[in-house]
Amino acid sequence: MKKSGLFQLIRNDENKYGLPNFFTLLRIAFLPFIIYFLELGTRAGDWYALALMFLAALTDYLDGHFARKLKKSSDLGRMLDPLIDKVSVGATMFVLAHMKGLPYWYVVIVIVRDLFLLITGTLVISKKHFVIESNKLGKWTSTIFAAVIISFTLDIPYVKYLLMYISLILIPVTVIGYVQKYRHDLKRQKVTYT
Numbered sequence: 001m002k003k004s005g006l007f008q009l010i011r012n013d014e015n016k017y018g019l020p021n022f023f024t025l026l027r028i029a030f031l032p033f034i035i036y037f038l039e040l041g042t043r044a045g046d047w048y049a050l051a052l053m054f055l056a057a058l059t060d061y062l063d064g065h066f067a068r069k070l071k072k073s074s075d076l077g078r079m080l081d082p083l084i085d086k087v088s089v090g091a092t093m094f095v096l097a098h099m100k101g102l103p104y105w106y107v108v109i110v111i112v113r114d115l116f117l118l119i120t121g122t123l124v125i126s127k128k129h130f131v132i133e134s135n136k137l138g139k140w141t142s143t144i145f146a147a148v149i150i151s152f153t154l155d156i157p158y159v160k161y162l163l164m165y166i167s168l169i170l171i172p173v174t175v176i177g178y179v180q181k182y183r184h185d186l187k188r189q190k191v192t193y194t
Helices: 005-012 019-029 031-039 043-069 075-100 104-128 136-153 159-188
Strands: none
Touching: 019 031, 019 043, 019 075, 031 043, 031 075, 043 075, 043 136, 075 104, 075 136, 104 159, 136 159
């Protein structure tokens, strides 16, 4: 019986237990505490949440740093990293919609975009046994999402909506960019599993 491409990649991943993936998983551990402090609805809670967001961002940097330095890059890490990012962004934005007035329609658009990218990426893994890494435009969009989250957490007038609308422009651009990257990378990648 043929194994799923996803599970086969994880099983064959020699670096799945490496230090970079530890930092990747550590990032999701901050999420419940970030949500808790945002739900307090206090200025102190907002600052505690921001401090934890900073620590989460630091682990995001560290996983990439150690993956390169120790040569421990892994397919599991390339799958987990965007998944954890998208779960964290979606959950945090829902709380901000409830507590800070971030428009729910905007949150839905962001989540639909992220679900599309995750489902497409999973299909590529299952069918082609290949993990496609994010591109620079996707990373810039993630940075803008982070700026939207910070500006709504601190309730910065005008700036928060400016950043939100900039990110709205980037959303369809990144989706098109990822689809093109999928097609381009898949043409170059020819890996056969038996």
